[in-house]
Structure formats: C-alpha cells, structure tokens
Amino acid sequence: MKKKLFDYAKDNARRVTIKGSEGIAVGMKEVALQNGESILLYDTAGVYADENYEIDLKKGLPPFRKPWIDARLAKDGAVKTQYWYAKNGIITPEMEYVAIRENQGAQGPESITPEFVRAEIAAGRAILPANPNHPEAEPMIIGSRFLVKINANIGNSALGSDIEEEVEKALWAVKWGSDTVMDLSTGKNIHQTREAILRNTPVPIGTVPMYQALEKVYGQIEKLTWEVFRETLIEQAEQGVDYFTIHAGILREHLPHALRRVTGIVSRGGSIMAKWMEINQTENFIYTHFNEVCDILARYDIAASLGDGLRPGSLADANDAAQFGELKTLGKLAKICRENDVQVIIEGPGHVPMHLIQENMELQKKYCDEAPFYTLGPLVSDIGAGYDHITAAIGGAMIGWYGTAMLCYVTTKEHLALPNKDDVREAVVTFKLAAHAADIAKGHPGAMHRDLAMSRARYEFRWRDQFNLSLDPERARRFHLEMIKNSDADYCGMCGPHFCAMRITKSIQKKD
Amino acid sequence: MKKKLFDYAKDNARRVTIKGSEGIAVGMKEVALQNGESILLYDTAGVYADENYEIDLKKGLPPFRKPWIDARLAKDGAVKTQYWYAKNGIITPEMEYVAIRENQGAQGPESITPEFVRAEIAAGRAILPANPNHPEAEPMIIGSRFLVKINANIGNSALGSDIEEEVEKALWAVKWGSDTVMDLSTGKNIHQTREAILRNTPVPIGTVPMYQALEKVYGQIEKLTWEVFRETLIEQAEQGVDYFTIHAGILREHLPHALRRVTGIVSRGGSIMAKWMEINQTENFIYTHFNEVCDILARYDIAASLGDGLRPGSLADANDAAQFGELKTLGKLAKICRENDVQVIIEGPGHVPMHLIQENMELQKKYCDEAPFYTLGPLVSDIGAGYDHITAAIGGAMIGWYGTAMLCYVTTKEHLALPNKDDVREAVVTFKLAAHAADIAKGHPGAMHRDLAMSRARYEFRWRDQFNLSLDPERARRFHLEMIKNSDADYCGMCGPHFCAMRITKSIQKKD
Secondary structure (H helix, E strand, C coil): CCHHHCCHHHHCEEEEEEECCCCCEEEEEEEECCCCCEEEECCCCHHHHCCCCCCCCCCCCCCCCHHHHHHHHHHHCCCCCHHHHHHCCCCCHHHHHHHHHHCCCCCCCCCCCHHHHHHHHHCCCEECCCCCCCCCCCCCCEECCCCCEEEEEECCECCECCHHHHHHHHHHHHHCCCCEEEECCCCCCHHHHHHHHHHHCCCCEEECHHHHHHHHCCCCHHHCCHHHHHHHHHHHHHHCCCEEEECCCCCHHHHHHHHCCCCCCCCHHHHHHHHHHHHHCCCCHHHHCHHHHHHHHHHHCCEEEECCCCCCCCHHHCCCHHHHHHHHHHHHHHHHHHHCCCCEEEEECCECCHHHHHHHHHHHHHHCCCCCEEEECCECCCCCCCCHHHHHHHHHHHHHHHCCCEEECCCCCCCCCCCCHHHHHHHHHHHHHHHHHHHHHHCCCCCCHHHHHHHHHHHCCCHHHHHHHCCCHHHHHHHHHHHCCCCCCCCCCCCCHHHCHHHHHHHHHHHC | CCHHHCCHHHHCEEEEEEECCCCCEEEEEEEECCCCCEEEECCCCHHHHCCCCCCCCCCCCCCCCHHHHHHHHHHHCCCCCHHHHHHCCCCCHHHHHHHHHHCCCCCCCCCCCHHHHHHHHHCCCEECCCCCCCCCCCCCCEECCCCCEEEEEECCECCECCHHHHHHHHHHHHHCCCCEEEECCCCCCHHHHHHHHHHHCCCCEEECHHHHHHHHCCCCHHHCCHHHHHHHHHHHHHHCCCEEEECCCCCHHHHHHHHCCCCCCCCHHHHHHHHHHHHHCCCCHHHHCHHHHHHHHHHHCCEEEECCCCCCCCHHHCCCHHHHHHHHHHHHHHHHHHHCCCCEEEEECCECCHHHHHHHHHHHHHHCCCCCEEEECCECCCCCCCCHHHHHHHHHHHHHHHCCCEEECCCCCCCCCCCCHHHHHHHHHHHHHHHHHHHHHHCCCCCCHHHHHHHHHHHCCCHHHHHHHCCCHHHHHHHHHHHCCCCCCCCCCCCCHHHCHHHHHHHHHHHC
16 A cells, blocks of 8 residues: 555645544645635545554554544443434534534534534434444535535455455545445455455445345355345444445335336346345345344444435436335335434435436435435436446436435446546546535535635636645646646646736736 | 548448438448347548548548539529528528438437428527538537537647647547537647648538637737738638637626626637727727628628627636626627528536526527527536536536537646547547437437437347447447456446346346
C-alpha cells in the first residue's frame, strides 16, 4: 500500500478536525486558496489523510468510536440501535458527529443540528449505519434531507482479484469520495477479504450476505436454508458489517410478472431467491423469517438495505408489475424493521427512462413511509455499454434531486466486466458529481459554497485553486498543464490568450 | 487519413440506403445480428461508410445535393430558404430525406412524414440547415419533435493544430455520431481550414463569423466594423457554411447586469461585442444591422443560430437578468429572421443547476415563439473540471427531454484545454447518450428500438450484438474481452459464471 495514497499537500490542503462535544472531532479537508482564503470540504478519507498517519494494513485503523460504544453498553446493558436512541430522544455522539460533518460550508445559521439529525432518524427518514463491531468507521448519515451519498461496489468474482487488492480498491474508492463501500466478493477468501476491508476502511461497509451463504453450500441453490443464511448474517455481523442487502421482498406471487419481462431478473440475489422458491415450491425464507432477521440486525445495529430483487434490467421492464409489486412488499418489511428498532433503507432501480424516474421516487416514498431510497443509477438508456457510468449518472442526479438518499455507482465496465482502479476512480468522481448536482438542486445548505469558490477562482484565473477545488485535482491539473506550461496564465488552452472572454470582460469592468 | 476510419464490417454492419422519391437515397447503418435479424440505425457517416468509397481529401465528397439545388434555382431564379418552401407548402427533397432518416426504427405507421417535416419547418419549430454551397452535406433536421441532435466543436486556437488535423477531427466527430460540426478556429489559416472541412464533411457546418472578423482586424476589437463583419459573413456563406452563430442579442442595456456577475461574460463572441460597445459607446452593430444580416442569410439559406453572449458561466449567474434580458432580445430577433424567411435557432446555457433548467426551456419557448433551442450542456455544477462532459450530459439530457433540439457537446477538457481525439470521441458518445435518453423520454417513435434490441441481445448472451448495438462497439468489445476471452460466454465478467442472474432466471423459465 502506497503511503502517499492520500497526499493532501499536493492539493495545497490538509486534514483538519472540527471539534464537537468531548471526544468528538470531525475530519475535513481544508484547502488553502491562492487569495489567502481557505475552504472546508466534506471528506471521507479518515485519518489516512493525516500527514503523519502510518498505514499498517495488519494493524488496521484506530477504533476511535469504541469509547462511545462501551459507554452506551455499560449504561444500557445491550446494543441499542441509533434508531432506538433517536426514538427515545437521545442524541448519540454519532449524531452530533454527522451534524458537524454535514454542515461543511453552510452559510449563516447552521441548519443541520444534532437535534435535526436525531429527529430525522427517529422519523425513519434517515439512517446512521454504525455496527459497534466496526468502530473504525466515521459516522455518516443517509437520508433525503442530507447530502446525497454514494456507494462504490468492490469485490472479487470467481474470475480474479486478491485480498490486498480488494482493500486497496476500497481505499481507492474512499480516496475519491465514496461514502460507503459494498464488498460483493463471491470467490475465495470471502471472510478474510471482508475482515481486511472492515479493519482498514473509514466508511460504513455493506454486503449481500446471500452471496456468502451460497458459497457455503458450494453454489448449490437447492441447498440454501434459513439456517445457513442466519449463520452468515451472524458471522458478518460479528465482523462489523454496517448494512446488509437483504432480498426479503421478492415473493412467489411476483415471479410470473418477472418471467414475462424482456430481461427477467437481473439482481443476483433476486435470481437466487427466485430459483430457490421454484425448487422448493415455497415462500422466500428470508421473508418468512423476517422477524428473526430483524432480531439479529437490532442486536448489532446493522441497517437493513431491502434489496430490489426485481429491479428492471432494461427500459422495457421499468416501473412494471414485478418491480412495484416487490416495492410494496418492501414497504411492509420496512414497517417491521421499525417495529424492531432496525434502521432501514430501500434499494431501487436499475434501468428507467427519464420520464418514469419520478414515479419511482413517489411510489417509494408512499409505500415505504419515507424510508431512505438507495438506487443503482437508474440508467436512462440500455445502449450505453462502455459508457454506463454516464447513463447512470444522468438518472442518478435526477433521482437524487427527487429525494433519493444514496446512489450506488455504476462504472464504465457495467454489463461487461469488473472495474479496475481507473474505472473505480472515474465512477466515484462521476457519482460524486451527480450527487453534488442533486444536493444543489434540492437546496442542501452546504452544497453551493464549493461551486462558488470554484467560479470565483475561475474568474480570477487562480488555476491552482481551480485544480484543488475540483473533485480530481490531479486530472484537472494534468489536463491544463498538458496545454499550458504555466499555472499563472490569465487565459486557458481552450481559447488562447487573445480570445479569453473573462479577460475581456474584466478589461471592461476595470474601466467602469 | 486512414482509409478505414469508417469500417462497418468490424461491427458486422454495412451502409445501406433507403430510397425515397427519385434521386433520394438515405444512408443508414444496418447491423446484422447473431439471431438472424438486422436493425437499421440512424447514421451520420455519409458515403465514408461505403466499403468501396475512396477517401480523397483533395477531391472532397460528391456534391450529391447539387441536382436538387440546381433544379430549384432554375425554377425560382434565386435561392429560397427551406423555410420559404415550407411556408409555401412545398416539400423539398431535403425534407423528404430527413423524414426517411428520422423514421429509422419507428414501429407501426410511420409518424414522421415529409408533410410533418414541412409543417414543423413552416411553423418555425424546426430548421433544416442546408447552404446550397455545401451540397456535400446530408440533410438533417433540428427541432423539438425530432431526434435530439448533437454538435461537436472543433477548431484550432492560437495554440495549435493544423488543417488536415482539423478535417480529421471533424470526421472523427462524425464517425462517433455528431450531427453537426462547428469550426471555431481562431488561429492561422481560418479560410483554408474551413474550406477543407466543408468539402469533406457530410454534416452541416456551423461557425462563429465574429472570430474571423476579429482576425481580419488583427485581434483589435476597436477596429471591428459592420463592413468587416459583413464581408466575413459573405466569405463564409460563399464557402458553404450552413449556420452562423450571431451575437446580435447582447445590448448595452444588458451589460450592467453582466458586469455584476460572479463570472461576468463567458461567451467569446459576447465579450468581444461587449468590449466593442464599451469602446464605441454605441449599440451592437450586428443588432443595428440585423436586417442586412438577414438578407445575407436568406440569400444563402444559412440558418441563424442566435448566440447567447450572456449565457451564465457559473451556477450563481444562472437565470439572471442578464441572461433572460438577452433571451428576450433573441426572441425579437427570431421574429425578424422569420419575416425575412431566415431559418433560426436560439442558443442557450451554460451553467444551470438542475432545478432551474426547466425555466430556461419554458422562457425560451415563450420569448422565441418555439424556435428550436440549442444549448451548451447546461452544466449542473461548477466543480466538474476534468469531468465536465458529465456535468453537461446530465443537464443536456434533461433539457433535451424538456424540448431542446440540439446539444453542443462539452468535453472532459472544458475549462482547461482543447480536446484531443480521445476527448472528442468520449464527448460525442456521451452526448449521443444524453440526446438518446431525451429522445426516449420525449417519446420519439424511433428511439426505443435500439434499446430493445440491446436488451434482448443482453438476455440471450449475444455478446457480439451487444457490442455492435452500442454507440462505441470497439470500446464495449475491448472491455468485455479484456476479462473474458470468449464472445460466446453465457455470463459476463462482472458476476462470473456461477452468479449470473439472467442465466439463473432462464433456468426457471425453461422449466415453467
């Protein structure tokens, strides 16, 4: 692992911490600007960004959340969920932490208070994924009234990749701004890969436990049982996974609809469960054991991410009876989660043409009582092979504006292959932009300050500030310097010195 | 110039022509699918895609539209515009051509008839840019009820690039699907570069005559005159330019608003005119001579693309008094264009947050009496440096859905440098996807057939069809084959053979 994976000095920046109540210190990226100002940016890098931090993958990250967890355990005698605390009027250190974090850049009176965070969690409109067994993770919040978050999927398939490579991929995604990481490994060393990721990643980790359960029965779907699945949930809960994708909503009654589709079932978990139901001629065992699932989730404060096993895999299948039938079921399950004090979010599509996106958001809110929505794109066309980060970013930005709380990234390799590091970087930055565009459109109080700083830097030809304020300073710098060997030029390589609109405009202003 | 720039055989495709009335033959790309079917795709490559066509840049493309032009000239005694013909109830061969072209893939009764094309042009809701002096160009239509078109900007700046390189860039953009090309050259050899592009490009060519006019006075804005500008219009009209960006709408009354902005004036043409007005303390000479401009445009059937000299260059400046003040003026000028039988479109932003995009479209329709809208993005965030093709594609897809007729591409290099060939390819494909997503959302009858064919190919693991149906077959093929050395695999590299959702689904269907 390269020591300089997170080298903020290159961006004329440093990690600073904003202090809250005792023991609370929220890391942010402070960029020093050429005009003497500085700006605070939301940051996912954790202590890796500390210039003095020594990376040691064997040792793992400091478990800084442990004192908070231990204090609660001593007081309450058992793990309670962030939802339970919120419902009972208690503001946890995690809630205060995210309030400070979300307020980066907010102008005027802080609009995101710890009490606001608590109230949103209590209302079920937001979750704070924080398994006590993952004390290395920095608290973050997923909800429609907060910054739109993004998730990066990593994980080896049967076709490749090793453990250290997966950890590096997770940190690489975090470096570019991923708010959570899902480990979707399905090949060898699932347990060890996940362990290494959990101990070394400063963001919440999600998984799809079904994948490992299936590995445990050697890939034979007919051998899957509730017991194997239950055992897998507990194994992963003990390790510290923060949220589980659970395909509890796909039912036998939905299958005839799904099998008539152009692209059938495109969710791996959904297809496995559909096959299991067909073989056993009986109902989804996660659905029939859902209260027991909730018991486990509550015991570890793991958030349920209710999987959309019937998400559309093509425009032709969007918003159909299979998809919305399952969504209704997910709404019922979300209710059961809340009755069991379990934090819950709902997963969504998939492939959806632009004019059908809003209906997804509206029905999700209605059926699921405003539980946070977590979507994969949606992709607004089926023909984007090789460019599906773009078809998905278009749909993602729109649904984020409409109220979706988290976007799962889609890479250029979608439908074709597993992403490499370049693809992960491209996809994370792409989705950060989509999420950020949504934050601006929905009026998040901290969203606009970075754009304003960038535009001012642009108008004043502060090139280094433009690089450092962008989401990928290295790329912006490289593009500019390939053409102009000078970071102090008062023009850019697009128009050259004689045709710079901004320079001409300023010559007018100076006289006026 | 590589002979194999357009090698359709690689994509299991060929150029075919669909015949209309005598002398009308519309080129399309016919892809042969693995299941024995074939599909027709809209195509911009012209005769270059003919496997037997010999590229000869010196000789240029065959002037196939010349007989139509000559016949009209013989009959009418002078050039009349497509708008004039449309208004007078005459369907030109160009109109029939675009009707056939737009109907690719339409299911059931053809909904786009030559009469429909004529009526839309007559109503001012569409233009058909077709300078008689550019008989090499294939007719295409720009209007809200047709396929959303995209434009690629090319052109050398003072900082680089030569003539053959610019022609290659134009053809490269056309290869990836650009519907028009704007030559924005500002450096040396402007005339010769444009000549070479016009003689060798099968799509309409646009320019910003102000750039050359300024070169003629050695870059000294104070020396610009109506006479120099007029002479430039005629020079370019004679060469065959199909549409001109004309910054006639920026007036002295708008300047105080613009100078108060975060990023002032970001249009090159706009800033030049603003400076000229300040120096001369008099009104925009293009505005004061607008009837004479229209005389020239009508004489050559050049479409006016009324430039938005005050488009916002930052989110903070979006939808402000400067922008909408100019837009109102553009509406008045559009009316004058029509009174002079000149085809007209209106240029639009720029940088606009998602929630303010729709207002742009609505006011444009209202002020400009439904003249086609032609936008640059809009970019939905200011912080996308290095990734602004994405911030612009998000806004572009949305405004296309709302009714914008043509999107100007934005490359990854926007704000930083001139694009190279890779950047042009990436940007063209990105904007084709944005435009296509808009076509689907607005219900263009020919939009969905390609997505459906792709999804069926996907579900049947017809990998080669998936490559060939995508917008960049070479990239899709490469991504897949990097991971799986087999184009007949019934799984993909993302999930591997054991976890393929579609394969599992099909195993259910087979039994049912």
